[in-house]
Amino acid sequence: MYPPNFLCNLVSRSTNAMVIAAYDELRARLGDQHLLFTTSIQGWNLSQYAEAGYCRLEPLAGIDNLFDAQVEVHPPSVAYSLYLGGFEIDLLDGRRVQALQLRWWSDCGLEAGLFLWGPTRELVETFAMGCAEYTHEVHGEILAFSDGYWAKSEALFQAVQGVTFDDVVLPQALKYEVEGDIEHFLANRGEYERLGVPWKRGILFVGPPGNGKTHCIKAIVNRFALPCLYVQSFESRHDSSEHNIQLVFERARKTTPCLLVLEDLDALITPRNRSFFLNQLDGFHRNIGVITIASTNHPERLDPAIVDRPSRFDRKYHFWLPEETERRAYLELWNQRLHAEMRIDESELCELVSRTDGFSYAYLKELMLSGVMAWISSDRSARIAPLIGLSLQTLREQMHSEATRTAATSSDEAEADADDDSFAH
Numbered sequence: 001m002y003p004p005n006f007l008c009n010l011v012s013r014s015t016n017a018m019v020i021a022a023y024d025e026l027r028a029r030l031g032d033q034h035l036l037f038t039t040s041i042q043g044w045n046l047s048q049y050a051e052a053g054y055c056r057l058e059p060l061a062g063i064d065n066l067f068d069a070q071v072e073v074h075p076p077s078v079a080y081s082l083y084l085g086g087f088e089i090d091l092l093d094g095r096r097v098q099a100l101q102l103r104w105w106s107d108c109g110l111e112a113g114l115f116l117w118g119p120t121r122e123l124v125e126t127f128a129m130g131c132a133e134y135t136h137e138v139h140g141e142i143l144a145f146s147d148g149y150w151a152k153s154e155a156l157f158q159a160v161q162g163v164t165f166d167d168v169v170l171p172q173a174l175k176y177e178v179e180g181d182i183e184h185f186l187a188n189r190g191e192y193e194r195l196g197v198p199w200k201r202g203i204l205f206v207g208p209p210g211n212g213k214t215h216c217i218k219a220i221v222n223r224f225a226l227p228c229l230y231v232q233s234f235e236s237r238h239d240s241s242e243h244n245i246q247l248v249f250e251r252a253r254k255t256t257p258c259l260l261v262l263e264d265l266d267a268l269i270t271p272r273n274r275s276f277f278l279n280q281l282d283g284f285h286r287n288i289g290v291i292t293i294a295s296t297n298h299p300e301r302l303d304p305a306i307v308d309r310p311s312r313f314d315r316k317y318h319f320w321l322p323e324e325t326e327r328r329a330y331l332e333l334w335n336q337r338l339h340a341e342m343r344i345d346e347s348e349l350c351e352l353v354s355r356t357d358g359f360s361y362a363y364l365k366e367l368m369l370s371g372v373m374a375w376i377s378s379d380r381s382a383r384i385a386p387l388i389g390l391s392l393q394t395l396r397e398q399m400h401s402e403a404t405r406t407a408a409t410s411s412d413e414a415e416a417d418a419d420d421d422s423f424a425h
Contacts, residue, residue: 002062007084015104019113022102026115034121036128039113045135046089046099047081052134055127060086060098072154079154086115089127095119097127109237138227138255145229148236148244150251156230163218169322169330169361170212178203178216178317182224182291186257189289200287202312204265205295207319210362213295216319217261220293227258234268241273249280249287256289265294266301274303282312321360328353330361334368338384342375348385355392363399367391 003009006025010018019037026035050057059065065085071078086100097118104111118124136150142160144153165175185201192199205213221228229252234241252260262268269277279285281292292313299307306312322330331352335343344352356364371388378387 006063007066010102011084011104015106015111018102018104022100022115026100026117030117033117033119034124035115035117036121036124037113037115038128039111044114044132045081046087046131049131049134050089052139054092054130054134056090058088058090060088060100063100077154091127095123097124138229138258142221142228142230143251143255144232145244145248145251146232146236148239148247150229150247153230160218160221160228163215163222165219165223167333168212168215168219169326169333170216170319171323171326174317174319175216178220179223181315182220185291186224198286199289201291201315202281203291203293203315203317204307204313205293205317205319206299207297208321208360209297210360211319211321212361213319214263215361217263217293217295221259221261224259226291227255228261229255229258230261230263231268234273241270242276245273245277245280249285249290252290252292253285253287258290260290260292262292262294265296265306266298269302269306274306278305278312282309321358322364324353324357327356327359327364330364331356331368334365338372341380342372342384344383344385344388348383352385352388352392355389358399359395363395367395370395 002025010022013021023035023037046055046057049055063086065087066083067080067085068083069078069080082101084101084103086098089097089099091097095118097116099117100115102113102115104113116124116128118127138152141152141154142156143150144156165179168175181203182201185199189199205216207213229248231248234244234248236244248260252258281287294313296302307316328349331349335349356367359367367388370391371384374387374391375382375384
């Protein structure tokens, strides 16, 4: 048994004193057992490792564990991870190791350290490496990079489930080309190697917002079931964006074949980190097996070295505003999903297709949602088509206002860029 209030007495000390006190207490109890201490536990998840069947966990005798509960509303779930405390860890071969995790606040934020001990150094280090490797590897999930760290994202994983190319309303030629290109690339690694061509791919989706780029990326992730690395930001509190870019590409090279997703590339890349990004994307590193999929609403903000050099993004696909055929297919899909009493008839659908010229898919979705909500708020005896028509006019005015604001913002940014260039020179 450990002394009463063992954890409370530890965490009430300064960081160094806490670690030294824990070490002294454990060392006095462990005899000749090997004791390992590490602060490199970002991404460790003992509970996840146990749930995968690699070990069995029991609370460390004499210590009350404190768990951190991650509560999600959509979909409803509660996931627990150890915050303070320890485990008895029974391995599959009958051997046992123990772990004690501590956390403390510093100028860098919340930090953590882990003591791990067992009968031999080999056993302790083998377990540590096995747990870390499993926690960091992708097993069907999506690995998201943010604030300088990788973490598995259940929310992103759920967002792509069930999204197929059949659900993506785009020109058929575009869908066929995107899907076929990746399929052909993955099936022909041997031919690339035989011809001495680097087996890598860079794909750039370009077009105004709300026209299917993200939905198409979700369909790709779901269709090809490759490990997916999703970059939310290269910025972090404690490291430079260059350092984080290096971490991202190093991880991608170790996870091949994989999908590396860089949404809103123009926001991720800055004048400061652009050269380093280009070096990682297409410098001395070959990036074999990495399929980099990037998207941008504003290609004019990207350096020509990114957009125009074929060896970096050798496939560029344009996602324009939907034409009449695509608008009709999208609205038909929505109409089919409505309850029977809400559906519009053929003549109403044709009129709606005609009146939505210039609408993006995002605005078409908002149009249908607005109509549904208006119908729910009504006495529900009226036809939904007139309610959608009222929303259509409101949304068209909103589109006009947004276009005016965007034009003004672009003009301001252009002037600011010109000032920056002048100042730099």
